[in-house]
Amino acid sequence: MKPRDDFLAPDFHGAEVEEKRGKQRFRAIWISDIHLGTTGCQAERLLEFLKATESTTLYLVGDIIDGWQLKRRWYWDQAHNNVVQTVLKKARKGTEVIFVPGNHDEAIRQFIDLDFGGIHIRDELVHVTAQGKRMLVLHGDRFDGVIACAKWLAYVGDSLYTMILKFNQVFNAWRARAGLPYWSLSQYLKLKVKNAVSYITSFETALAAEAKKKGLDGVICGHIHKPEIRDIDGITYCNDGDWVESLSALVEDLSGELRLVSWGEIMAQTHPHKKDKYRAGKKRELAPECVS
Ligand SMILES: [Mn+2]
Helix, strand or coil: CCCHHHHHCCCCCCHHHHHHHCCEEEEEEEECCCCECCCCCCHHHHHHHHHHEEEEEEEECCCCECHHHHCCCCCCCHHHHHHHHHHHHHHHCCCEEEECCCCCCHHHHHHCCCEECCEEECCCEEEECCCCCEEEECCCHHHHHHHHCHHHHCCCCHHHHHHHHHHHHHHHHHHHHCCCCCCCHHHHHHHCHHHHHHHHHHHHHHHHHHHHHCCCCEEEECCCCCCEEEEECCEEEEECCCCCCCCEEEEECCCCCEEEEEHHHHHHHHCHHHHHHHHCCCCCCCCHHHCC
């Protein structure tokens, strides 16, 4: 018999122990678009997911805390506290936690390259999988402006492209100061459903092109609340989804394979006796202000 502490040591990952704790272990996990601070955030389910999983690295890919909502109608309950505390606890116990801010938590962008409570705040960065694939990790909001101008951008140069990226940032910083919500093209288009499909395609294509431009193998992002893994022009495009609608995450397993998982799937696997409870994760209506 091993003393109890051995089972709890962060570097002790025996198969038997994993089973006992009912946790799934990954090399890396990406979650984004949690929107803590809004009623749309499904904090309780995220908490269950965080408790049911373990990883060497946990990436928080933006829109974790919704600062835009803070300016209007703020919602915060115990489950929201517990999410924050669970992430901090993971960092304390040895998980490498990397927070890449998005547009809804852009106030945190001023702390890029700093560390708080074991959480590393970083701008875009490159993750290398166990199979040696180099993946660009970023939230993706920077591309809203580019997509708005996608058609005629094809005819102009790289400097204008950079300028539009910058404009989107400045424009939204101005809106924030004026107390206006983030102007997101995806939000706008979700209201005009007909164009939503082409928006999503443009977003995915723009992100894959960015990874290609940087000479990388793929990209991992969030922002549009649409979980996806697919090949675009030889680039692996991954979107980890969100915790408002899809309750999804991107994971890299121990062999270096990337795949999408859902809250329901992880819970059913780690709690087989409660399978029925988790099979159909009830979906809540999306509050319009929560969109990407
Ligand atoms: Mn976003």
